[in-house]
Amino acid sequence: MVFDAQGNPVPFANVVFAGSSEGTITNEDGRFYLQSDNTYDALKVTFVGFKAKEVSLPQRVNYDLEITLEEETESLSEVVVYSGKQPKKNNPAIDILRKIWANKRSNGLNQFDQYAYDKYEKVEFDLNTIDSSLINSKIFNKMEFIFDQMDTSRITGKTYLPIFINERSSEVFGDNILDKEKEELKGNRNSGFSTNQTLIAFIQELYNEFNIYDNYLKFFDKSFVSPLSTTGIDTYNYVLADSSYIKDKWCYNIIYYPRRSNELTFKGDFWVNDTTWAIKEINLQVNKSANINWVKEIYIEQEYDVLNDSVFLITRDYFLSDFALRKKEGSRGVYGKRTTLYDNYVFDQPKQEDFYDERVTRYNEQVYTQPDSFWDENRMEPLSKDEKGVYVMLDSLQKVPKFQAFYNVSSAMVSGYYEWDKANLDIGPLFSAFGFNDVEGLRLRGGARTYFDQNDPWRLEGFGAYGFKDKKFKFGLSGKVLLDHKARLIVSGGYRQDVEQIAASLTTSTDVLGRNLASSSLVTVGNNDQLTSIKLANFAIEAEFFKNFKVRSDISYRTLESASPTFNLDYYTDFTQTEVKSQIKQTELVLSGIFEPGKHTSGYGVERTVTNEWFPTIYFGYTKGVEGLFDSDFDYEKLQFSYRQPWRMGGLGTFSSTIEAGKTFGEVPLGLLSVVPGNQNLFSIYGTFPQLNYYEFVTDTYATLHLEHNFGGRLFGRIPFLRKLNLREIIGFRGAWGSISEENQLINASNIDYIAPNEEPYYEYSVGVGNILKVLRIDFNFRGNYLDTPDARSFGVTGALEFSF
Structure with missing residues (x-):
């Protein structure tokens, strides 16, 4: 360790092997560790305001060295001892930093x-x-x-x-x-x-x-302020500590360290050339109090x-x-x-x-x-x-x-899968083995998929489930095959017979094995009995002619009917509203496209693993309901669009935004309309409205907006008694507008009133605290309007487990 004469540790002191450029700096506690493949006899320790000191190394390995530096005494009136916050004006280190900024685009590649x-x-x-x-x-x-x-x-x-x-x-x-x-x-x-x-x-x-010249260095899903950032003056203290030749180039040595704790910053030093103002060497050590x-x-x-x-x-x-x-x-x-x-x-x-x-x-x-x-x-x-x-x-x-x-x-x-290598099968997903809802009661599920390696050109997958309350068996089977690697031409098909909460998403899934979280929950607000029995058969062809731009064509046939005696999807089949039908049979042709620029994947088989997350997702879809085809009931058209974009905001944290819009042309019953997705779970689910009940708003024309910002602890980190907890502040806003035609209201024979947020946009807002004990997030949700709607929930609390850096 390195101390001053009073026994206080000296942070950020330079420690090098004497006669070399191999060195390091001490940490906040004055500690350092230095190792070399070469053999040296002494260390040289320097810091502005103190005399340089050489320390002999009697052995090849030396532990627990204690080095005391003496203050410079020859010209005390001229010596400036740098400690704590450094001035922004008349600081030669910052003058050099500005020259680095001016020349960074003319350096390197x-x-x-x-x-x-x-x-x-x-x-x-x-x-x-x-x-x-x-x-x-x-x-x-x-x-x-x-x-x-x-x-x-x-x-x-x-x-x-x-x-x-x-x-x-x-x-x-x-x-x-x-x-x-x-x-x-x-x-x-x-x-x-x-x-x-x-x-x-x-x-x-x-x-x-x-x-290193960028304003923010991005790794571990975080944005760290670079010491060479143009905002560095407000983030770091800088000290011009030394100057020397490094391989015949004259360079300046600048030490830097954070102005504040708990922020995503570094400490260290760098050597910069005196003519090109290019970095010759730099080391960075993340501040130990950083919120990570x-x-x-x-x-x-x-x-x-x-x-x-x-x-x-x-x-x-x-x-x-x-x-x-x-x-x-x-x-x-x-x-x-x-x-x-x-x-x-x-x-x-x-x-x-x-x-x-x-x-x-x-x-x-x-x-x-x-x-x-x-x-x-x-x-x-x-x-x-x-x-x-x-x-x-x-x-x-x-x-x-x-x-x-x-x-x-x-x-x-x-x-989430157990690998049964001898049979080339993966058993799972294990996390879906147990579930519960008001219709099925306790639900047990088992599934498996073929798996030879991650480049399999084909894959089969299936599941079976049983509800102990409704005493019914559910199952599903799907398969897909990669026909052309270059165009990623994939043919898939399957069948599923299951119970699902279809009011939890605006975009109808064509994944025959898909099932949303709202369909099975141990903890809900109110009853979770508005579930639908669904039988879905689907055949699809998809291709990726351009990187990260996938087009897909589906033909699907599904039947929908209530899974609960307290809920129905009934609709009138005649103008006099005397004949009622409870089951919907529908054939749909779907053409869709997904564009995800910047997405990275691994593997070359029929399925690939996405390995990053900071990319936008743009979806568009056209659906044609064909009456009469396979005894289908309705003829209609539907257009849908969504755009989701996560944003890294540098030192301000991360921001997520999603826009969805859609319109249905034609007369359709409740099971085919667009329901603004409520959330009666106690789990925070992005893309849903936690203060809306299922089927509270029903539309045939809609637009929704979801905004969420995570400050990453930037605010809490400046409050003394909260600083050490490394909590993270989260705010959110959600809005929805929609309407429903008179024809689609008249066809309704269910026990649900069709209400759409067409008088004024519905909105919610939330404030949350994340990183509680590093894994828990809690959101406090407030309903902004439509408070006179029956069973309206003005306030609620949701939570989630989040494992992040």
């Missing part, structure tokens, strides 16, 4: 029309804080050999055990004129799970790349090299994160480490635009099973002895029955 480079990426996960109690634990009985690979972190000084490693070699092409980039994967391998693209894609999204879950430590290093005497390009990026349930110093966790190396830059060699739009449509197993000779040639730095040992250790570990059982349980908890 932005200077060139086109670029290409080789990239090597290594991601490793390690179990850390290894001690004798863990080694001797019964959990690792007959697996003790794994501890032969233990090492010590050069960043934290903690012991760790590598448990997984993934290597990736690729070539990147970019065009700044077209604003497009493409990465061609040449090889990928990992220890134990070499061909699992879902796992590989998860790792890629977990450690997505970022540009499950991550105890984040440390980043980036190095840049000089090309043609003036162009600084990134050559190395190192990212370490410490995942842990608790942030206490001695708590055990898992390190996630990513090292990315860049080489062989080539510029201004243009390629055709369709080169960047071309998609990889088929799984190439060779990419995931490259031989050792490929990695010897393409690996930009050799693996350490311990990293090499991970491959051998994981191969041995998978032969241990206890490890295989642990893997199976973990996989089932994540995916």
